[in-house]
Amino acid sequence: METTISITKGWQYPRFTFGQRTERGQIIGLKYYAEGTYLAEEYGTGWRYILLPDKNREDEEHCIEDELELLTPQELRTQIQAEIDSYSRLLELLKSELRAIPITVATAKSTAENEKPSEKKQQFSISEPNLHSLIDAAQFILKEIAKHPDFLTLEYQPDLTVGDAQTALDYLQSGLEDIQKFDITSNIFP
Template sequence: MQPTISIPQHWGYPRFALQQRTKDGIILGLYYYPNGTELAEQFGDGWRYVLMPNKNSDELFHFQESQIQPLSPQELFSQIRAEIEFYQSQIAILQQQLFAITGGSTNG
């Protein structure tokens, strides 16, 4: 079953999605400051996003929607391609290790 998030109609829809890659990192969370609240008066109303600059980071950054820069299709393609290549090399290393411990046997 797909998780469902309900957004009140008067909030407007967020421009970015969870786990979307951006120039500043990957979106891990989002929250909303409704107009007329103390937080909205202090920081501005609208969507806020929590980003992690890279998967090895322990830092999180908070951005307003207007501060986020999406990746171009070419940048997104390059990032995903590099990640695929990294994991393919990791798989090859693991397969070599498995081959070494099984003595070359393919029936495990």
């Protein structure tokens, strides 16, 4: 069921709705200054929109209808695609963090089918993620750091750079692959 909002008789209908994206931010609220009220006499009759210019800040902006323009379809697509890309990178990062967590499973054993499980529990531990997964996660994080706008604006001149860290991870990964090739070869040709 879709929620509806009733507008008082005599009030004009708003041109914009909750959640729409404008050039100045997303609409998160509306106020109406009704004719004959102090606010309408002071600021003019009509709708005022509360905008959130940046979802990562709590600052709001208040605008009248004439000050707002919706994003063009292309601008809207670009903005939404950028958010999807950002969330996709975050999702990949979270997946790599999740893979890095050792898993412990607790089970209960009962002595007979009809009895309640005993108080004694067995612990099974699943092994830690392999080193390749950790290297992949680290490389992903370094790539995200290297292209982050805050990092790009820094005037940061360390002795070792993000590129140096990426190169070190590449060497580590290639060393692991060499060891695995050697292990496979030594098992085939004893």
